[in-house]
Amino acid sequence: DAGVTQSPTHLIKTRGQQVTLRCSPKSGHDTVSWYQQALGQGPQFIFQYYEEEERQRGNFPDRFSGHQFPNYSSELNVNALLLGDSALYLCASSLLQGSFGEQYFGPGTRLTVT
């Protein structure tokens, strides 16, 4: 059983560009959350998707948007990249009706903005 997968592993972009990160949840999971982990920091919640809708959003600007597909996979889009967007982006999947907090994390996508 594959766990949470994310692609790509690493990405280098230039300021002002746009980026799309992808996440496939663990088999059987229907909810996907995205977190940003800056260097030396703990992960910060960006948003969560369930039934193809954004259920909750953290303190991130509208430049950060997402999407969830019928197969529960998800994308994170970031527009107008800033140097400060350089971070590890983590995807976590869970079962909404299941035990809270059983969020399974993927290995992350390392985004570098130059």
Next chain:
Amino acid sequence: AQSVTQPDIHITVSEGASLELRCNYSYGATPYLFWYVQSPGQGLQLLLKYFSGDTLVQGIKGFEAEFKRSQSSFNLRKPSVHWSDAAEYFCAVGPSGAGSYQLTFGKGTKLSVIP
């Protein structure tokens, strides 16, 4: 707003020694508390969680944590550390409100193990 404080940025212990990583939280109601571990280049792995009931929680890899409401703490312990335990450890609290599944993480404690 909920918050998590991990007072120790970096801890070094000898292999075989005991370990305690500190975590203090701020939350208005009964919290859900978690400890995650992150190895270099890896995602987060859940070590253990506390929702309610017994305040001493057992997790994977021989870890345990104790919830102390009076001290707003949820410290992680291991009686004998192995070299493979070297990693970064994150304490987290959630949810942030009704219908919320957001986890709030501390800044982490990096554990180094001396052979």
